[in-house]
Amino acid sequence: MDWLGLHFITELPVNGQVILNCMHDPFLVLLAYLVACAGSFATLDMAERVAHAENLSSQRLWRWVGAGCLAGGIWAMHFIGMLAFQVPVDVHFQLPVTLLSLLIALLTSWLVMYTLSRPSLSFWQCLKASVWIGMGIATMHYVGMGAMQSQAKVYYQPVLFGLSILIAIGASLAALLLASHLRNGTGMFHQLFKYSASLVIGAGIISMHFTGMAAFNLLLPGGTVLPQPGEHNHLQLGVTVAVMTLLIIGSCISAALADKKLQKKDHDLQRVNSLLSQLDQARVSLQQVAHYDALTSLINRRGFNQIFAEKLIEKTHEGGMLAVLFLDIDHFKRINDSLGHDAGDELLKVLASHIKASVRSHEDVVARFGGDEFCILIDLHDRDEARQMAQRIMLKMKDPIELAGRRMVMTTSIGISLFPEDGKTCEELLKNADLALYQSKGSGRNGLNFFSANLKARATLELQLEEELRHALREDTGLMLYYQPIYDLKTGQASKLEALIRWQHPVHGFLAPDRFIALAESNGLITELDKWVLRKACQDLGELSRQGCDELKIAVNCSPLSLVREELAGEIEQALRSAAVAPRRLELEVTENALMGNITETLVLLQQIRALGVSLSIDDFGTGYSSLAYLKRLPLNTLKIDRSFIIDIPKSAQDMEIVQAIIVMAHTLHLDVVTEGVETFEQYQFLERHGCDFVQGYLLSRPVPLNDLRPVLDEINQRKHAYTVTPLSLVHGTTALM
Structure with missing residues (x-):
């Protein structure tokens, strides 16, 4: 039976034919297996390189290199296997047919690499491709065997012939599945698995070859005398082909390994460049945050x-x-x-x-x-x-x-x-x-x-004064209270005192409040200053009691910043308790602007202070923006008319009318009226005539320290009639803060 130029027999003839006994050189068989395994390993490695290649040109290069390695491995395995075949006749090979088998191996190997270069492979795709690849390998094998020429006639056993093709297809399917599985792995286990897979694929390839050789039979016509085979050094030729093939495959694997390392280094370099780029972006962002304002995008x-x-x-x-x-x-x-x-x-x-x-x-x-x-x-x-x-x-x-x-x-x-x-x-x-x-x-x-230079000098002076004021408050040195009497027009007695702070500075001498009060307010010292004045005034009230002035009251100024503190009522109570002074003898003076700042909270605080028994007075009335609607709700006792309304009396008729109106309004609200800044007898008469309750000013006395206060009070209290009032001699030449 002939098919595609091949002769098939199902039974060997009994007569008229000589069946040649054939053997295989075991060393060359082992060498062929080694070459098949090397080709398989190279194929797996090149499939991995194709999968990891980053551009089309690299993929094409490694696809052809892999195809060459696989084709070389399969064909060299086949050729060495044929050299291992020993027959008792003279055998030679046709070169064109042998080269044709090599071309078929190369095309089949390219189909393998092309199939493996796809991003993903399903089982059915692998099965379809393995059929074509197996057929190609079988074709390469039988075309290569067809190149063998001798006197004997070649016959194939059809069962083993078909089995060899199935083995080729199965080996191809195993190779595709293993290669697609191994092309994305890393690590030592992956490498060991690749070695093992190479042995399996190599075994499959060589199994197909020797199954095909098992189907191969040589027959001589009957009566033919067996010729003596020529001397052929098949072993040397096989070793030479194997060494050359292994060297080529090893060089390709080395190149792939070097490319892999270069690609890894390139990835590392790209990663480093990426990190450097990210660091640079982070630096720019940090610089933007560090040097620019997030709200306005202006430089900070x-x-x-x-x-x-x-x-x-x-x-x-x-x-x-x-x-x-x-x-x-x-x-x-x-x-x-x-x-x-x-x-x-x-x-x-x-x-x-x-x-x-x-x-x-x-x-x-x-x-x-x-x-x-x-x-x-x-x-x-x-x-x-x-x-x-x-x-x-x-x-x-x-x-x-x-x-x-x-x-x-x-x-x-x-x-x-x-x-x-x-x-x-x-x-x-x-x-x-x-x-x-x-x-x-x-x-x-x-x-x-x-x-200008004077601004710097003033700033330096203010800074120095601030530091020294802190020291004075901390050490309780230099600060003192002066007292200006407040005269009761109804009783003809000085019934109140206004406490006015002074500072005996070690360098600048005697300082009035206008030199340091604003400084204390701007630097947060005014609260401590108010606390000091409150404690000192209560202590002086205790001293006045010991001098027999049990009914004398002291009015203490309270800054707007202190008036917003909830602790103020407790501090007043503590100061009075510490000095053992009755609350009715203390009066707190607040400005109308401070009262109007936050009227709801201020009202609560003032009610707490009044509940202690302390009197309340609105100071510098007429200079702020007080509302009469709120004024009537405040728990006040006294209203003080600012000296700016008195200074031009009796020359200014308008000021006289304003003062009269304020006195009437205050009395309507059941408030006592104190007029400060009284310096002339005419002013005194005008106020007495229009029902003012108290007067305060230089006409009676300048502010004096506590030690000089008793003679001044005695002098004022000895005056029985308003017409006998004359200015008191100036004491110490001090200046009052009105």
């Missing part, structure tokens, strides 16, 4: 100081002027308090854009220092440029702004310092600009001021 204080330092170095070496403009939004706190912080933030964004629009975009540096403080750094040729810039900003600030359904206009105060005349360092110039800003705010806001 840190970024401003860095640019400022660079500008100073440049101007120091090249010459030129710089101006530092320190801005503060006037009454910005009212926006936060009334509309909320979100509205305040929106307002700051708008104001920042106004400032940005007022400066030269590329030359000037605008920064937000925090809160509502902004700072601008500009190059200039003369100080007028700085003035014009500040005026431009102030004008731009007055543009109406729509915010939270309201239309508002904001103003700003500006302080300016110049380099090099006002300082040579960042810290000095910023501090001096801040001092100039402080001057602008103190001058009524919505203005600008340049730094």
Whole structure:
């Protein structure tokens, strides 16, 4: 039976034919298996390289390298296997047919690598491909066997022939499944599994070969004399082919391993570059956070100081002027308090854009220092440029702004310092600009001021005074109370005293309150100062009791900042208890603006103080913004008319009418009236005539210390009639705070 040029027999002939006995060289068989395993391992390795290749050109390269390794391994295995076949006849091979078998092996191997280069393979895809690949391997095998020429005639056993094809298909299927499974693994276990898989695939390939050889039979016609085989060194040729094949496969595997390492290093380098890029982005982000304000996107204080330092170095070496403009939004706190912080933030964004629009975009540096403080750094040729810039900003600030359904206009105060005349360092110039800003705010806001030397001197003095005032409060040295009598027009006696603080400074001498009260309020010392005055006044009340003045009362001033503290009532009670003084002998004086600040909370606190038995007096009445609707609700005892309404009496008819109206109103509210600043006899007569209850002023006495108080009181109390009142001799030449 012939099929496709092959001769098949089912039974060997009994007569007329000579069946040749054939053997195989075991060493060459083992060598063929080794070559098949090496080719299989190379195929698995190249499939892994194809899967990990990052571009199409690399995939094509390793696909062809893998195809070459597999084709070389299969074909060399087949060739060495044929060399291992030993027959007692002279055998030679046709070169063209042998090369054709090599070409078939190469095409089949390329089909294997092409199949394995797909991203994913299903079982059915593998099965379909394995049929074609197995058929290709079988074709390569039988074409290669067809290249063998001898006197004997070749016959194949059909069962073993078909079995060899099935083995080829099965080996192909196993190779595809193992290769698709192993191409994405890593680690030692993966490598060991790959070695094991190579042995299995190699066994499958060589099994197909020797199954095909088992189906192979050589027959000589009957009567033919067996020729003597020629001398052929098949062993040497087989070893040479095996060594060359293994060297080529080993070189390909080494190249794949080197490429794998290079790719890993490239991945590591990319990862490092990616990390460096992320670090650079993080650095830029951190720099943005560190040097820019998140709300307005302006440079913050840190970024401003860095640019400022660079500008100073440049101007120091090249010459030129710089101006530092320190801005503060006037009454910005009212926006936060009334509309909320979100509205305040929106307002700051708008104001920042106004400032940005007022400066030269590329030359000037605008920064937000925090809160509502902004700072601008500009190059200039003369100080007028700085003035014009500040005026431009102030004008731009007055543009109406729509915010939270309201239309508002904001103003700003500006302080300016110049380099090099006002300082040579960042810290000095910023501090001096801040001092100039402080001057602008103190001058009524919505203005600008340049730094001057006297501002620095005054700031230095205030700082020194602040430190020394803290020391005086802490050590209880230097501070003292002076007392000015308050005369009762009905009884003709000095029934009250107003406590007025003084400071005997070790360097600057005797200081009146106007030198340090504002300083204490701005630096948070006023609360401690009020506590000291309260304790000292209560102690002096105890001393007056021991001198026989049991009914004398003392009025103590209370600052607006102290009036908002819930602890005030407890502190008053503690001071009275410590001095063993009756609460009715203490009177607390508060200004009307302090009372109107937070009327609900103030009312609760005043009621607590009144519940102690302490009297309450509203001081400097007429100079603030008190509401009569609230005034009648407050638990007050006394109303004090400010000296500004008395000073022009009797020359000013208008002031006289105002004072009369205040006295009538106070009496209507059942309040006693004290008029301070009485300095002339005419003023005294006017007040007595119109029903004023108490008078206080230089006409009676200047403020005096406790030790000098008793003679002054005796002198005042000895006057029996208003017409006999004459100014008391000035004591100590001191100045009163009225």
